[in-house]
Amino acid sequence: MIVQHELRVTTEGRGTYDISDDVQRVVRDAGVRAGLCHVFICHTSASLMLCENADPSVMRDLETFMARRVPDGDPMFTHTSEGPDDMPAHIRSILTQSDLNLPVRDGRCALGTWQGVYLWEHRRAPHTRRVILTVHGD
Amino acid sequence: MIVQHELRVTTEGRGTYDISDDVQRVVRDAGVRAGLCHVFICHTSASLMLCENADPSVMRDLETFMARRVPDGDPMFTHTSEGPDDMPAHIRSILTQSDLNLPVRDGRCALGTWQGVYLWEHRRAPHTRRVILTVHGD
Amino acid sequence: MIVQHELRVTTEGRGTYDISDDVQRVVRDAGVRAGLCHVFICHTSASLMLCENADPSVMRDLETFMARRVPDGDPMFTHTSEGPDDMPAHIRSILTQSDLNLPVRDGRCALGTWQGVYLWEHRRAPHTRRVILTVHGD
Numbered sequence: 001m002i003v004q005h006e007l008r009v010t011t012e013g014r015g016t017y018d019i020s021d022d023v024q025r026v027v028r029d030a031g032v033r034a035g036l037c038h039v040f041i042c043h044t045s046a047s048l049m050l051c052e053n054a055d056p057s058v059m060r061d062l063e064t065f066m067a068r069r070v071p072d073g074d075p076m077f078t079h080t081s082e083g084p085d086d087m088p089a090h091i092r093s094i095l096t097q098s099d100l101n102l103p104v105r106d107g108r109c110a111l112g113t114w115q116g117v118y119l120w121e122h123r124r125a126p127h128t129r130r131v132i133l134t135v136h137g138d
Numbered sequence: 139m140i141v142q143h144e145l146r147v148t149t150e151g152r153g154t155y156d157i158s159d160d161v162q163r164v165v166r167d168a169g170v171r172a173g174l175c176h177v178f179i180c181h182t183s184a185s186l187m188l189c190e191n192a193d194p195s196v197m198r199d200l201e202t203f204m205a206r207r208v209p210d211g212d213p214m215f216t217h218t219s220e221g222p223d224d225m226p227a228h229i230r231s232i233l234t235q236s237d238l239n240l241p242v243r244d245g246r247c248a249l250g251t252w253q254g255v256y257l258w259e260h261r262r263a264p265h266t267r268r269v270i271l272t273v274h275g276d
Numbered sequence: 277m278i279v280q281h282e283l284r285v286t287t288e289g290r291g292t293y294d295i296s297d298d299v300q301r302v303v304r305d306a307g308v309r310a311g312l313c314h315v316f317i318c319h320t321s322a323s324l325m326l327c328e329n330a331d332p333s334v335m336r337d338l339e340t341f342m343a344r345r346v347p348d349g350d351p352m353f354t355h356t357s358e359g360p361d362d363m364p365a366h367i368r369s370i371l372t373q374s375d376l377n378l379p380v381r382d383g384r385c386a387l388g389t390w391q392g393v394y395l396w397e398h399r400r401a402p403h404t405r406r407v408i409l410t411v412h413g414d
Contacts, residue, residue, distance in 0.1 A: 002172050002275050004243060034278050036314055036410055038174055040241050042250030044190045050374040052320045052366055057355040061363050062370070064352050069207070069345070076202050079195040087199050090190055094200070098188045098253075099239050101375050103316050103408045105280060110408055112318030115374075132241045132248055134174055136275070137278050137412070140310050140413050142381060176312055178379050180388030182328045207345070214340050217333040225337050228328055232338070236326045236391075237377050270379045270386055272312055274413070 001138065003030035007131040011046070011121035014085070016059045019131070020117045024108055026133045033107050035137010039117065040099045042130040045089035046121045047096040053116030066092050072124075089122035096120060104137055139276065141168035145269040149184070149259035152223070154197045157269070158255045162246055164271045171245050173275010177255065178237045180268040183227035184259045185234040191254030204230050210262075227260035234258060242275055277414065279306035283407040287322070287397035290361070292335045295407070296393045300384055302409045309383050311413010315393065316375045318406040321365035322397045323372040329392030342368050348400075365398035372396060380413055 005026045009017060027037050041048050052058045070091045073084035080086060100117065102109040111117070119129060143164045147155060165175050179186050190196045208229045211222035218224060238255065240247040249255070257267060281302045287293060303313050317324050328334045346367045349360035356362060376393065378385040387393070395405060 004172055004241065034280055034410075035412070038239055038241065040239070040248075042248070042253065044188065044250070044252055049370050050320065051370060055355055055357070058363065058366055061353050061355050062367065065346070065367055068352060070203070076206060077199050079193055079199050081193070087196065090196055091200065091203055094187050094189060094234055096370055097235075097373075101239060101314050101316070101377060103280065103314065103410050105408070110316075110318070112320070112406070114320055115318065130250070132243070134172075134241050136173070142310055142379065176377055176379065178377070178386075180386070180391065182326065182388070182390055208341075214344060215337050217331055217337050219331070225334065228334055229338065229341055232325050232327060232372055235373075239377060268388070270381070272310075272379050274311070 001032060002136045005133045007133065009119050009129045009131055011129060012126050013124050014121055017119045018116050019119050023117050023133065027104055027109055027135055028107060030135040032104050032135050032137040035104045037102045037104050037109055038099065038134040040132045042132065044093055045123050046119060046129050047093040047098060048100050049096050049118045049120050050100065050115050051118055052114050054114055085124045092122045139170060140272065140274045143271045147257050147267045147269060149267060150264050151262050152259055154256045154258050156254050157257050161255050161271065165242055165247055165273055166245060168273040170242050170273050170275040173242045175240045175242050175247055176237065176272040178270045180270065182231055183261050184257060184267050185231040185236060186238050187234050187256045187258050188238060188253050189256055190252050192252055223262045230260045277308055278410065278412045281409045283409065285395050285405045285407055287405060288402050289400050290397055292394045292396050294392050295395050299393050299409065303380055303385055303411055304383060306411040308380050308411050308413040311380045313378045313380050313385055314375065314410040316408045318408065320369055321399050322395060322405050323369040323374060324376050325372050325394045325396050326376065326391050327394055328390050330390055361400045368398045
């Protein structure tokens with residue numbers, strides 16, 4: 001059985017957005033008991049991530065880390081037509097994930113206790129991001 | 139339905155190679171309408187990436203970024219038997235992807251408008267790289 | 277056909293652990309001839325990686341690289357409740373992989389000659405890590 005569903009995630013600019021509940025709801029509605037749930041983001045300046053979901057300081061530290069290692073406006077970048085956060089957004093995307101696969105067990109994603117599914121918006125401006133979910137299995 | 143196919147990608151050395159058309163052709167020939175296309179590279183010194191496919195300056199900036207953060211010949215590396223680009227090639231590979239899953243919808247990979255599928259050769263010398271595609275679905 | 281299996285990997289603290297044989301054994305026992313094997317780690321401070329499996333210096337250099345780029349105790353981090361290696365473990369995880377898909381061909385994972393599947397423990401203390409394998413195909 002294969003079920004596909006598209007999510008629209010509205011972001012308010014750079015930052016992480018927990019989409020775990022949306023993903024779990026699609027899996028539950030799909031009626032797959034055992035299999036996989038594939039999550040795909042149709043963009044190259046926002047990405048996906050599995051990360052610790054308990055302490056908000058983790059997300060702040062992730063932004064701090066990226067701000068140090070892939071800073072906006074770094075003079076090494078030439079692809080700046082859309083602004084100083086354009087090329088850093090592409091690099092932050094390729095260093096994280098554009099697609100994730102999550103095991104489905106007993107009708108839901110078998111995430112670890114502290115694992116959340118995040119959409120990471122890397123652009124400073126708000127965007128609407130398309131995410132395609134494909135649930136397959138028995 | 140499961141269809142497997144192997145691509146051979148000949149590289150001219152370090153750089154990015156757009157394989158989107160090859161992947162789309164394999165998906166079309168597989169006859170899967172809805173499902174997933176898995177792309178896997180059988181090597182540890184070249185990798186896969188989804189990235190912006192419109193402006194060539196993005197690919198140049200990616201190389202510049204890696205040259206700064208994972209430079210060839212960095213004295214911290216001891217695994218140098220195959221040359222100064224050997225260990226950096228492994229690290230650039232683990233920081234990007236060895237496998238990608240792409241959603242198949244209406245018989246083709248449902249990539250975003252600006253998303254291309256790239257093979258990223260990290261060694262300086264030309265290589266022939268094996269890529270295994272597995273298309274599955276209905 | 278879908279077969280799920282859970283591995284428990286006991287680590288002795290930070291370092292890489294080759295789980296290729298465990299993965300191959302689960303695939304063989306599953307009886308899938310052609311398809312995919314999905315490997316998923318249920319944690320956010322340990323990760324998965326495909327890497328060169330021949331020369332131990334590669335793994336040492338990987339640790340050296342991470343120690344330089346994502347150092348324990350970096351004062352930029354505020355999420356330190358579990359110690360100086362807590363936040364670096366999350367970042368090292370998101371820069372590598374929480375899930376991998378491997379093509380199954382002729383009843384085994386079609387890894388390249390030099391490709392090994394590694395669990396990378398990023399915490400300094402020993403842990404038991406849960407890994408869910410989902411093998412599917414014909």
